[in-house]
Amino acid sequence: MDKRNLLDDEMIALLESRDLNIRSLMDGMFGGKRRSAYYGTSMEFADFREYAPGDDIRRIDWNLYGRLDKLYLKLFTDERRQHHRIYIDCSASMAWGKPEKHLTALRLAALIGYLAVSGMDKVSWYALEGNGCLSVTDAVSSRDALFTGLERLGEVQCGGETDIEASVASSPLPGYHDGISFIISDLLTDSDWKSAVDWLLYKKQEVCVIQVLSRDEMAPALSGKLHLMDSEAETEDDSRNRRMNIGRQRMLAYAAAYEWLENDIKSFCNKRQVRFFSVPTDEKLSRMLFDKAIRSEMIQ
Amino acid sequence: MSFQTPSALWLLLGVPILIVIWLIRPQHENRRVSSSYIWRLSDRFMKRRLPLSNLTRWLVFLLQFLLVSGCAILAAGLIMGHGGKVDYLVILDSSASMRTKNEDGETRFDRAVKLIKDLAKETSDGHSLSVITAGEKAGYTVSGSSSRTEINDALGGLVCGWGGSALPEAMTLAQLFVYEHPSAEVVLYTDQTVNEYDGLSVVDLSAEEWNAALTDLSVSSSGAGFEISARLTSWGRDERISVGLTVNDKLIYAENHDCLSGTAENISFTIGDISGISKIEISIDPGDALDADNRLVYYNDTEQTCDTALISDTPIYLSSAFSAVNRGEVSVIPSNAAPIALQTGVFDLYVFDGCAPESFPVLGTIVLINPPSLPDGLSSAGESDQPGQLMASAAGSGYQTKLLSDLTLDRVSIAKHQRVNASDDWTTVCSVSEDPVLLVRSNGIGQTTVVLLFDLHDSNLPMKADFVGFVRNLLNLAVPPLADKKIVTVGDKLTVTVPQTANHLSVISPEGETTVFDYESEAEYKALSAGPHRLICDDYETGFFAVIPESEGHRQTTESLSISHETAETGAEPVEAVSGLWKIIAAVLLLILLAEWGIYIYEQY
Known part of the structure; x- marks a missing residue:
């Protein structure tokens, strides 16, 4: 897959003026431009503290000494580089939709990666497959490395079954109080993805959940007597398969179930201050960017 | 529990057919979807709308099963033996x-x-x-x-x-x-x-149970006297049975008979002379289970006398014949003395030979032989000198049976006879050259008038043996036997005749039930009980015996x-019933389709 397919020039141009929105002060690593919880050498004033022997006398605020006749040091916030992690659900169900949910997920991952690098942060992509969490590339922090990483990202395939909880938990470098962890999935799974979110929050990561759904899933156009076979089911006898007489009543029930599912996800995320938005695959990426991502305060 | 139309239960074959249909019906079409998660989730919301939605498929089957079974049972017309009003x-x-x-x-x-x-x-x-x-x-x-x-x-x-x-x-x-x-x-x-x-x-x-039965009693004359015979049958087992002969209520003879089961044994007794014997009884007393067929009675009734007035100036043939029959007194009256004589005497039979009274007696049977004047209903059509044979009329009637009983009418010729036109109330018994010469009429009160339209002297009838028989028949017509049968099977009818000169006739059944016949010349009596029945006519008494049907003995x-x-x-209307059955079958099939369609449509919309 060509990298341009994931992130074209038009989109890059739109992203130039955007940045990831990190709500809290993270630890991060040296060299970035994100405000951190530490005092450092940036130009942004943070606080005063009394002078102690050994402190750098260049940071004494002499004006304050003149008024209070006591020595105070002037503290400035430290700016650090954050490390964002993007977990992409690569289960078989992601291969469905027009266009495929998987492609939309990858484009979103590329978009976030570009914003991260633009903000002088690092970004890592992880493919969630089975119970594992495969690193697509090493952490990317430069634009050159970004596009190389996007090539690798474009090669990610989906298939099989994914346990989001186990996969995220098996992440080699989940980070701690360092950047945003994105989970991109259709969330149509029996696995407990909420535990994965809780686990990331436990790691003091900011979490952003992006649900990718196809139009067929949001409003299916099925009817009649069907044996619905889950794409992740390997056999016909799989418990996830269902025989149904799909009619008006069933469609109403589906709509209600879908609405309930969305509300449940939103409710869960709101309670934990996790940012969430859902995107249909047939929506333009620019619309995703400005309508969903900005509204959900994922980017600014 | 039973059914009015059990054949309709064939409709229950619809149940296995239904099962086969469910087995071979098109299955759900496989359709792969990205995830069935929301579909499965929708089950919960389906349940809110249709609590039994999971069971819908089976409900449809159950409904169809009940429809088929119910229709079959309805068509068969279930009759509950218990629980309801029976x-x-x-x-x-x-x-x-x-x-x-x-x-x-x-x-x-x-x-x-x-x-x-x-x-x-x-x-x-x-x-x-x-x-x-x-x-x-x-x-x-x-x-x-x-x-x-x-x-x-x-x-x-x-x-x-x-x-x-x-x-x-x-x-x-x-x-x-x-x-x-x-x-x-x-x-x-x-x-x-x-x-x-x-x-x-x-x-x-x-x-x-074991039963012995006496049947088929008959009394007939034989060279040695009178033979009384019957049949004895033992039903159920071989048995030695004692048979007794009782005459006038006195046991005079008894003998044993070894009877094989189911085989009729002939019994016969001979009596030299049965005159003076009024009642003969054959009986057995074997101690069997049914008494009703252990006795047979024969009533040997003497003939009733018949008083006859013979009004004739030349009575030689007739008086000889009446004397030969010897049944009651015969008063020979010259025709010129008849008006006075008939006023003072009452007779059972009046024979007017060559004459006719000015007024007919009210009671008694009247015989007019070659009358100079014809009674009502007969009009003269002249005389016929053409000789001819006396022939019985083609049309049979009761009178013909009575008057011509035991007669041969062989070569009875008539030299000349009167020709008459008869009204419909006259019955022709005999004719000559198709001219009626012996006619009978009965009036409204049972009085019988017999007319012979020829002179006995112009016929060879008095020379024939049939003449005595004819006279006997005339006497029997005037004073008939009280009953026409002496043995009758219960349920059968016998004819009783009330003599015109009698006041009444009574029949008394074995249970003592009396039936009285008045003013009827002939009547039918149906025997309803077995045993001896008494027949009483004024001072005269005889009887008949009623037996149970032979088949009842075994x-x-x-x-x-x-x-x-x-x-x-x-x-x-079995054809319509079958047609109705097909209508029911069609209705059942339609209901099966409608039931499934109904639920399918409900699910779809």
């Missing part, structure tokens, strides 16, 4: 054989009545009971009564008959009853063997009895 219909055989007693002296009829009374106890549960007795006639004794008291009263008054069993008539009545009450339970209490029965239950009251067999519990319409 109309019991009892057919009680009350033929003579039901009088057979068991070792305890209880008759089969009594046992049947007890069983019916036991059945009547159920009427307190709301059931109804009807009883049809099948004796000589079949009829309702109890009709749809739910009152135990009423039923017991009716059953208490029942008496077993002496004749045969009108079982076919009873079955017809029962069938009509069942047409009106298709759920009725029919029970037959009988001692007959019923090989096959359908639609009713049969209670066999026979206990293979166990009878009926091949098959059936009661159809179908409705009258279906029974009468």
